[in-house]
Amino acid sequence: MACHKESPQVRHTSGPIAYSAMVRGPKVRPLDTRAPSDCLACHPAKVPDHKELVKLEGNVDALTVTRNCLSCHENEGKAILHTAHWNWQGPSPYTVGHEKRIDLGKRSNTINNFCINLNGNWERCTSCHIGYGWEDENFDFTDMTKIDCLVCHDTTKTYKKAPPGAGFPKKDVDLVKVAKNVGRPSRDTCGMNCHFRGGGGASVKHGDMGPVLLNADKFIDVHMASTESGMDFQCQDCHKTRNHMVSGRSISVPPVEGDLSCEYCHTEAPHPGSSLTDYHLNKHCDHIACQTCHIPIYAKGKPTKVHWDWSCAGQDIKAKKDKYGLATYNKKKGSFQFKQSAKPSYLWYNGTVKRYILGDRINENGVTELSMPMGNIDDPASKIYPFKVHRGKQISDAVHKYLITPQLWKGYWKHWDWDKASRDGMKYAGLEYSGEYEFVETVMYWGLTHTVMPKESALSCAKCHASSLAKAPYCGRCHQEREGVDFKALATKGVDFKTLENKGMDVSELIGKSDYIDYKALGYRGDPIEFGVRFQRLKLGKAD
Structure with a gap:
């Protein structure tokens, strides 16, 4: 703070030395007062060589490794016990109606x-x-010896969990070798050991995370790209940690351990130029999230799952494969639909989420929303954000009208009896099962924040305002022509889906697509350029 709290607005150039995510940014943009407050924020502590520090030899088990880690890192072990990664629950200040809950x-x-x-x-x-x-339900969350240090700190890329092994590693992993080669977390440890494979496979749950990020080019993710002058970000470059609590949050789960947004690095006026175009773009940022323009498609690597129907599980039928070569049916799980290089859905979002909690009543007249971004056109705190939408059909109690949590492992997947799976699962959940079940439609919204494309591949003005900017006079309907300014080039500059198709992305249906955003669905009368912005609807506030 002594250096940066009241620092003058000096210029800097980005590069590998400017390592802190707090100050890295486009070339020649000013620093702001949110610069790092300590040395380690810019110069991360180097993890010492553990080859001599780890006093283990031979064939040891996982708990023995953890006890050895704790002999030096007891305080870190104590800190882990209070984190959401360990407890799989935590403070939920952005879940509507449950803001003060920690469970x-x-x-x-x-x-x-x-x-x-x-x-x-x-x-x-x-x-x-x-x-x-x-x-089982009797796991001791106060026992530090049960912590798996290696899953996050392995640098050998040989450490693997063994599903279904309750978190234990595969038996052929050389635990001593891994322990002697620990280091800082990486995209590989965070991703391949967990977040890239959520839902049972690569890219299944998250539309913006998958194995493609391990060796991405800038068209996949400009921040994590390890080729073509990419920045080679690791997860913690953005997701800063404090006492093993990780900043950032997901719409899909309630716990929050620290806020994170694009503005933390790029400010609320991220376009640093002084041109009229930069002015317009920065004014857009009052109403439109950065991700909306800069993530025009998601699931650019492996296809992501967009629909899961549990109601047809249990049948002995041959699974057909889709155009991506993925099976569309599994006896254990039912039928699936996948999509690669998908166009996002757009909603107003103010940062809060309406979430289905176990025991809540389903929507008997429509689709039950399991995670719903809150916001609307009349809310000054809301911006337009992009989302992956995952639709499902899952089991519900036909009498009590709430969702059922069936026992699948050692349950339905063994005996193929939904009634028994429901009865056993609801005992564990502590809810009554009526003995009658049905399958109902559900929907989840998943935020899109990773896989940001280069600025040259952001949505063009004409993509979203086709009715007014995709044809002459382009910007000339409001602005006088100026020598040296090509309004057509300005309005159409942006993502080229034909180029992305040539890179192997499944975007043929997006080539030539106009009116990328459905403004009427967002509450406008039509294209805001023609029908007016939301200023008249807003109460006095920040947005204008």
């Missing part, structure tokens, strides 16, 4: 429309937990 999370009381819920399915689901031995 929300996938540990027990939230439901998704992928593999549904943890209750009764521990050994399989906790294969992704940062611990060992979470086999």
Whole structure:
């Protein structure tokens, strides 16, 4: 703080030395007062060589490795016990109606429309937990020896969990070798050991995360690109940590351990020039999230799952493959639909989420929303954001009208009886089962924040304002022509879907597509350029 709290607005050039995500940004843009407050924010501590520090030899088990880690890192172990990564629940200040709760999370009381819920399915689901031995509801969350240090700190790329092993590693992993080669987390440890494979496979859950980020080019992700002058970001470059609590949040799960947004690095006026174009773009930022323009498509690597129908599971039928070569049916799980290089859905979002909690009543007259971004055109705090939409059909109690958490592992996947799976699963959930079930439609919204494309591949003005900017006079309907300014080039400059198709992306249906955003669905009368912006609708506030 002594250096940066009241620092003058000096210029800097980005590069590998400017390592802190807080100050890295486009060339020749000013720093602001949110610069790092300590040395380590710019100069991360180098992890010492552990080859001599780790006093282990031979064939040791995972718990022995953890005890060895704790002999030096007891305070870190104590800190882990208070994190959402360990507890799978935590403070939920942005979940509407549950803002003061600290017990929300996938540990027990939230439901998704992928593999549904943890209750009764521990050994399989906790294969992704940062611990060992979470086999049932009696797991001891105060036992530091159950912490899995290696899953985040392995640098050998040989450490693998063993589903369904309740978090224990595969038996052929050389744990001593891994322990002697620990280091800072990486995209590989965060991703391949967990977040890139959520939902049972690569890119299944998250539309903006997958194995493609390990060696991405800038058209996949300009921040994490390791080729073509990419920045080669690791996860913690943005997701700063404090006492092992990780900043950032997901619409799909309630816990929050620290806020994170594009503005933390790029400010609320991210376009640094002084031209009229920069002015317009910065004014857009009052109403439109950065991601909306800079993530025009998602699932640019492996296809992501967009629909899951549990109602047809249990049949002995041959699974057909889709155009991506992926099976569209599995006896254990039902039928699936996948999409690669998909166009996002756009909604107003003010940062809060309406979330389905175990025991909530379903929507008997329509689709039950499991995670719904809150916001609307009349809310000054709302901006237009892009989302992946995952639709499902899952089991529900036909009498009590709430969703069922069936026992799948060692349950339905063994005996193929939905009634028994429901009865056993609801015992673990602590809710009554009526004995009658039905399948209902559900929907989840997943935020899109990763896979930001280069600025040259952002949505063009004409993509979203085709009715007014895709034809002459282009910008001339409001601005006088100026020598040296090509209005057509300005209005149409942006993502070229034909180029992306040539790179192998499934975007043929987007080539030539206009009116990319459905303004009427967002509450406008039509294109805001023609029908007016939302100024007249807003109460006095920031947006104008």
